[in-house]
Amino acid sequence: MIQMMNKIWGVFIIVGILFSLFSGNVEVINNEIINYPSEILEIFLSMLPLMVIWSGIMNIAKDAKLLDKIANFMMPLFRIIFPDIPKGHESLGYIASNLTINMLGIHNASTPFGLKAMKSLNELNKDKKVATRSMITFLVLNTSGVTIIATDIIAIRSMYGAVSPTMILSTTITATIITTIFGLVMDRILYKFWRKR
Amino acid sequence: MILIKIGNFLIPLVVLLIIIYAIRKKVPIYDSFVSGAKEGLELAISVLPYLVAMLFATNILLKSDILNHIFLAMKPFFDFIKVPVEILPMAVIRPISGNASFAVMIELIKTFGVDSFIGRLAATLQGSTDTTIYVLSLYFGSIGIKKIGHAMWAGLLTDLVAVIVSIILVSVVFG
Numbered sequence: 223m224i225q226m227m228n229k230i231w232g233v234f235i236i237v238g239i240l241f242s243l244f245s246g247n248v249e250v251i252n253n254e255i256i257n258y259p260s261e262i263l264e265i266f267l268s269m270l271p272l273m274v275i276w277s278g279i280m281n282i283a284k285d286a287k288l289l290d291k292i293a294n295f296m297m298p299l300f301r302i303i304f305p306d307i308p309k310g311h312e313s314l315g316y317i318a319s320n321l322t323i324n325m326l327g328i329h330n331a332s333t334p335f336g337l338k339a340m341k342s343l344n345e346l347n348k349d350k351k352v353a354t355r356s357m358i359t360f361l362v363l364n365t366s367g368v369t370i371i372a373t374d375i376i377a378i379r380s381m382y383g384a385v386s387p388t389m390i391l392s393t394t395i396t397a398t399i400i401t402t403i404f405g406l407v408m409d410r411i412l413y414k415f416w417r418k419r
Numbered sequence: 420m421i422l423i424k425i426g427n428f429l430i431p432l433v434v435l436l437i438i439i440y441a442i443r444k445k446v447p448i449y450d451s452f453v454s455g456a457k458e459g460l461e462l463a464i465s466v467l468p469y470l471v472a473m474l475f476a477t478n479i480l481l482k483s484d485i486l487n488h489i490f491l492a493m494k495p496f497f498d499f500i501k502v503p504v505e506i507l508p509m510a511v512i513r514p515i516s517g518n519a520s521f522a523v524m525i526e527l528i529k530t531f532g533v534d535s536f537i538g539r540l541a542a543t544l545q546g547s548t549d550t551t552i553y554v555l556s557l558y559f560g561s562i563g564i565k566k567i568g569h570a571m572w573a574g575l576l577t578d579l580v581a582v583i584v585s586i587i588l589v590s591v592v593f594g
Contacts, residue, residue: 230552231476238479247484254482262474265518266467274459279437281455282448286441324549333466334459336554337561344562352566353559358573361558365514365574366581367549375542378525382533390539393588394546400584401548405577412569 277334280319289315292322303363303406306346306356313342317360325370336364359409366405367398469557477516486511502586505537509544514551514578521545540589548581 242251283289293300293314300307300314307314316339323332343357344350372394380387441448480486486508490497497504509523524541531537551574559567 231472234476234480237485238476238481238483241485241488242483245484245488250482251479254478258475258478259471262471265474266463266470270460270463273463274456277459277462278452278456279434281458282441282446282451283437284455285446285451286437286444288437288440333557334462336558337462337466340558340562344564350562351564353564353568353570355568357559357564358568358570361555361570362573362577364558365549365551365554366577367547369546369549372542372546374521375524375546378528379533379542382528382538384533390542390546393539393543393585393592396592397543397547397581397584397588401577401581404580405573408573408576409569412573416569 273334276323280335283319284315289319293318296321304356304359306354307343308346311342311346313339313346313356316342321363321368324364324368336360355413358413359406362405362409363402366402368402369398370395465561466557469560473516473553473556474518477512477519481512481519503537503540505531506540506544506582506586509541510578510582513544513548513581514553514575516553517550520550536589536593539593540585543585543589544582547585548578551575551578 239248239251242248280289296318297309297314300317301309304314304317316335320332320335320339323335339360340357343354343360346356347354372391375390375394376387379390384390438448441451490504490507494504497507505527509520509527512523513520524545527541528538533539551571555567555570555574559570
């Protein structure tokens with residue numbers, strides 16, 4: 223991963239700067255490097271309170287054993303999707319919460335649970351530098367996006383005067399279901415393929 | 420309209436349910452909230468370097484305008500396979516940064532109209548998948564995983580399928 227990220231990160235910056243040098247809009251990049259950090263801080267500050275608040279709320283849910291309940295409810299599905307996680311393991315609660323919040327379309331709020339789920343999954347990990355099968359499956363679920371109500375998209379559509387802002391849900395929900403199923407199938411196939419190598 | 424309404428109710432309702440349930444289970448809710456919030460703050464701060472790194476690099480690539488140039492050069496090919504070339508920069512950015520692709524979606528909606536084919540396609544694409552590279556680097560980075568197996572391939576293939584599925588769905592549903 224680190225290897226991959228090193229490459230991607232370097233390529234982005236080198237290609238971006240070189241291209242702007244050739245095409246003559248290097249001023250834009252100059253401004254970006256000087257001014258963008260404050261924009262990053264804004265993005266961080268805008269997601270910070272949400273993360274803190276939802277971590278607090280979800281800690282209450284955890285203390286009230288509500289997360290265990292949600293996990294129990296999703297258990298039959300989880301047994302199929304995550305065959306390697308032992309029954310009743312703490313990570314299942316976090317995974318369930320992360321996915322539930324993702325479905326509601328509050329992505330920044332789901333991150334704390336995602337990170338906790340990873341930490342918890344890592345306790346089951348024998349080699350702490352190598353991703354386990356469950357981790358990969360969980361992240362495939364996460365990256366394929368399980369958003370049912372895309373609140374932010376609907377908001378933008380209504381802001382720009384769409385005839386029916388929510389009409390888009392018919393395609394987003396169908397698309398997300400198809401890609402999620404595809405992602406899980408791909409995960410299974412690639413897992414078998416990878417193990418053979 | 421009804422779904423926006425549901426969306427508005429959902430979050431307050433979730434909060435309300437959790438609090439009431441916790442009170443019935445005799446959880447010290449205030450203490451529990453504070454200790455969870457503290458954890459959340461630590462988590463957010465530990466994530467900041469990854470966020471900065473990713474946004475910084477993505478933005479340099481985006482602002483250099485190279486993606487638009489590349490896709491315009493390849494327009495005949497994409498016209499041939501009936502892929503609207505205007506959506507492609509967004510399709511490339513979608514796996515990298517959710518914020519960046521959200522910004523591109525807004526640009527496309529502004530340029531082509533919210534109920535245009537491109538406008539609807541952009542919204543569908545944004546809603547159909549999540550940011551693969553960002554999620555993977557953040558989540559694996561947070562626990563120090565260095566070998567990620569097939570995660571990147573599974574994620575990116577899914578993103579590719581998301582683009583194809585979105586184009587087909589928007590064509591079929593909205594004609």
